[in-house]
Every structure is written in structure tokens, then in C-alpha cells.
Amino acid sequence: MGVAAIEVSGLVKTYRLGDVLVEALKGVDLSISAGEFLAVMGPSGSGKSTLMNILGCLDRPTSGKYLLDGEEVGGLSRDGRAILRRSRLGFVFQGFNLLSRLSARENVELPMIYDGTSAADRHERALSALSSVGLADRAHHLPSQLSGGQQQRVAIARAIVNTPALILADEPTGNLDSVTSDEILGIFQRLNDERGITMVLVTHETDIALFAKRVIRFLDGRIVEDRVVENRRRPPAPRENAG
């Protein structure tokens, strides 16, 4: 694959839990090319979420380098990272993390509220992002009026609305049944194939990881396995009125 979108070397992250220093990442070297679809696996506490937080610029590494598109971002200020998150990154969480009082469309508009996009522009882009995940007709529904799969698709629409280079998905199917999970992964594959968005997916389910192109496995803060997926799964033929 082409240029490395993410270049991480010697990444160390230590937390202080009371008097104990916990080393969540013990020197991680990882290179992710643009357009890659990477699944990160490992038991809980192995450091995969810590890596995701650092890759997502929600957290800073204790030491080590993090180059995003060739730019060192490990040392950015809080506001610098916030601007980076809204312009280049998209997040999809296990718990959807939609704002319950806002409609689907308003949730999708959220990243654009903070970068000064005009209201008319926000509207249009939010609706087009929603229709690209098949929810154009649910734009005015509140999250509570949507199924889990639909809520996650709203979250995906929110993640892609600012045309990010990288989407980070942390256990995005953890709260979903297997049929819906497959649909969500299908959307990820489509965004990866059609738009060339780099995907990083954290999961502990092997059959979910098989949707990716490459799988790495964490254990005790280190990468212990890094392999290419031989038989990539593809979602079953889309149902009508999915959701």
C-alpha cells in the first residue's frame, strides 16, 4: 500500500493508579498505510484502547513518536488536538455516544458546529452523510426512536461528515446483534473501498476482525501478532429496509 498514514514508533504510555504506575503501552511500533483497514484485537487491559485513544488524539503518549500523515501530533496542545479530531478523524464508539436531545441530523451536524460551517451547509452535508448510511428518512428522529443499528449508523454518519482521513471504531458492534454487526462492518468496508478512508477497528470478536484487511493482536501492552487477513468476510447481501 501507499504512503504510511500513521507511523507510530516506541510508543509508551504509563498511568498512575494511586501509588502504582501502570504501563499500558510498552513501546509500540506500528505503521498503517493510507486506505488500510486494520483490526486491533486483544484481551481487555492489553493496551488496545490506550492505543486507540492516542491514535484518536484524545490522549498523549508518555513517550514515543506519532506521525499522522507525516506530521508529529503527539505533542499537540489540547485545542490543537481538538481541531485535528474534528478535521481529520472520525470516531465510532461501542455505546454510540449520540446526544439524546438532538435529532439524528443534529447529531451528525455536531462536528461542523465547532468549525464554523454555515447552517445551510451543515444541513446539506449532514443529510448527505445520513443518506450514505441509509438513514435519509430518519433525519428528524431522536436517538431514542432509533434501533441500536440505526443509532450506530447515525454515529458513522457523524464520523464521516467532515471527510476524515481516518476513522477509529472502538468495539462498534459490542452492543449489537450479529446481523446488525455485519451490516455495520459492511458500511465500514464500503467507506474504506469507495472513499479510501483508513479504518482502525478495535474488537475482541474474531469474526468481526475478519472484515478487516489486516489484524494485529495486543498482549500486555505489546503487539504480539500482525497478519494479513486471507479470507476477508463480506456482509451478506443487503436486506431491504435494513435496520
Added chain:
Amino acid sequence: MNLYSAGKVAFRSLRANKMRSILTMLGMIIGVAAVIIMVAIGAGANQRISAQIASVGSNLLLVVPGSTTSGGLRSGFGGAPTLTMTDARAIGKELTSVRAASPTMRSSGPVVYGNQNWSTILQGGAPEYLEMREWNVVSGRNFTPQELEAASKVCLLGQTVSDYLFGTEDPVGKIVRIKRSPFTVVGILDRKGQSPQGQDQDDTVFLPITTMQKKLSGSAHMGAVGVIVVQAVDADRVKEAERQVVELLRQRHRIAQGGTDDFSVRNLSEMLALAESATRIMSLLLGGIASVSLLVGGIGIMNIMLVSVTERTREIGIRMAVGARERDILSQFLIEAVILALTGGAVGIVLGAGGAMLTSQLAGWTTVISPAAVFLAFGFSAAVGVFFGFYPARKASRMDPIEALRYE
């Protein structure tokens, strides 16, 4: 994030917790309303005092006849007729700092017109007296110096007397009887209202002091007068006038060095200025006490904002994850606090104005709602919102997005 969308976001979250928002605002409403009412009452009292000062006349001194000692018994001021017409004339003519002086005399008695009678204050004086008291003649004329000299039987009626004796009839030119002597009514005095002591100043008949001395009182001390009213040239020379009056009278009364004055000089504007400053202190005090409730309202806002920030930790995390900067979160919560404070303030102003009007209706007090007080209250509520909203908003903006997202 621009102000408009920030305001919209803030407004929505306030609406989502309607009851809580209203209760929080109630603190501000009560605080602002209290300040408005108290300041209105204070300003009303001040205005009343100022009106009274104006009604007495400016730069006035009162020379009160003094005490005498007879048989070891000392009478108080005013107890002895030590002032004379010539004293008054001398004060008016000889002193540089005195613009005018008028001898006065008061007594009371019935005034009769036709089958109506009314017992009232008989106020004797020189023609200058009215001018010094800034008391206009609304109908007819003042009596003349010649009439004073001749002790003519002419008089001017106060509004109250005119109302009771004549009703709607025009009294000018009519004959009334004062203590059985016929007097021609030459003029009607303007309405003056209450004195600082609460007396109806319009319940009076004004007549030449000479007439009063010769025709009405039959006093043993011919030529003696009551109080001499003295007007200084201007406000800066009231003190000087006071000194000159004392000097002149001591000389005229042949009081030796170290001897006790047989008169006393009272500075009216000074007394009223004292009363004015007392009410000003009172209104400051009232406003200060009311401000405490505004402070309590502000603390209520801070309290609720802190609860709200904690409750919405996850929302804050989400907003940060999608790219909200510190200042975006800060302004969102700050705007919420300011909206709470300003809405509360606006309602408080309306209620306070209503309350002040109700107070003046029910208790009969003068209240004054000045635009300055309203703007000040509004600005103050905004300041309270910013001040008490800042800490919770800063707490929200400093959150760690990872922790915030994990918050259940």
C-alpha cells in the same frame, strides 16, 4: 462555534430541565426584584425630601426669638418676644450677604365667609415672604409694601382654606372675616403640599404682619415679631449670612462679649440636607440588603451549573471527541449561566417594577423606578451569570475527554 448556535444549544439544554431552570431563575428573580423595589423606595424617599427642600425655599435662615430669664426661670427659644420689626428691616437692608428678610408671625383663628367658617393658621409677613418661600400667587396678587405699611386688611388664601370656604367660587375680591374683622381677599396661593413635618402648608391665610399686630393680636409687645425669615444671596453665602445676622443682632440687642444670645439662627437647608443624607444612607442600606439576595441567587446558579456539568459529563466528552475546543465548552456553559441570570433578571425587573408600583399604591409611599437602576440590575444579573457560571464552565472545559466519555 458562533454565538447564535451556542445560544441555541444552551437554550435547548435549559428547556430540557424546565423545572430546574425555573427554580434556579427564581433565585435571580427574587434578588433582582428585591433590589429594584428597595432602590425604588429609597429613590422615592429621596425625591420626597428634595421636593420638601424645594417647597421650603432655598438658602433660608430662620432667626428665632430667644430665651429670657424671669425669676430664675429660663424660657426656651421663642419664649420671649426679643425680635422686632426694626431687627427684620435691619437684617434685610444692612447685610451684604442677605438678599431679603421678612418678619413673620403666626397665630390661629377662624376665617368666615358667608355661612362657612374654617379655623386655620394665620401667617403674617412682609410681601417678600412669598418670594423667599418660592410660593407663587396663582390668582389675584400679593399685597404691596404700601399695604404692609398701612396695615391694610387684605389677605391671601391657601388652597385648602379657599377650597373649604369658597368651593368653586372665585374668592379674589371677596370679603372674609378673620376674628370678626373684615378682610379683602386679594390673592390665592399656589398649592404647596405637606411640610417636612407633615403639616398641610396650604391650610393657611397670609396677611401683612403689621395688620396682624395691630388688628388681630392685641399683643402687649407692640412691634415684636415671631420668626424672621432670612434669605442669603446664594447657597455659598448662607454661612456668611448666618454670621452677619448673629453679629448684627448682638450689636442691636447690646449683648456684651460673652453674653448669651437672646435669639438663635437656624439653617434650614442644612437640616434638610441632613435628612436627605439620612435617606440616602437608608436606601443604600436597603439596596445592600437586597443585593445579598442577588448574591444568593448567583450561588444558586453556580450550584445548578455544577450539577448540570456533572450530569452532562458524557455529553461534554462527546462534544470534545468530535472536536470542541476548551473555549467551545466553556462558552456553552457560560452562556447557559448567563441566560439563566439574564432571564431571571428581566423577570425580576418586571416583577420589581410591579412590586414598587403596588407598594406606592398600597402603602402610599413615593417610589421612583429610574432607568439607571433597571440597567444596573440587568447588567448586574449578567455579571452574576458570568461570575458564578465561570467556575462550573471552566470545570467542564477542563475535563479529560477519555474520562468524560467513560462516565456513566
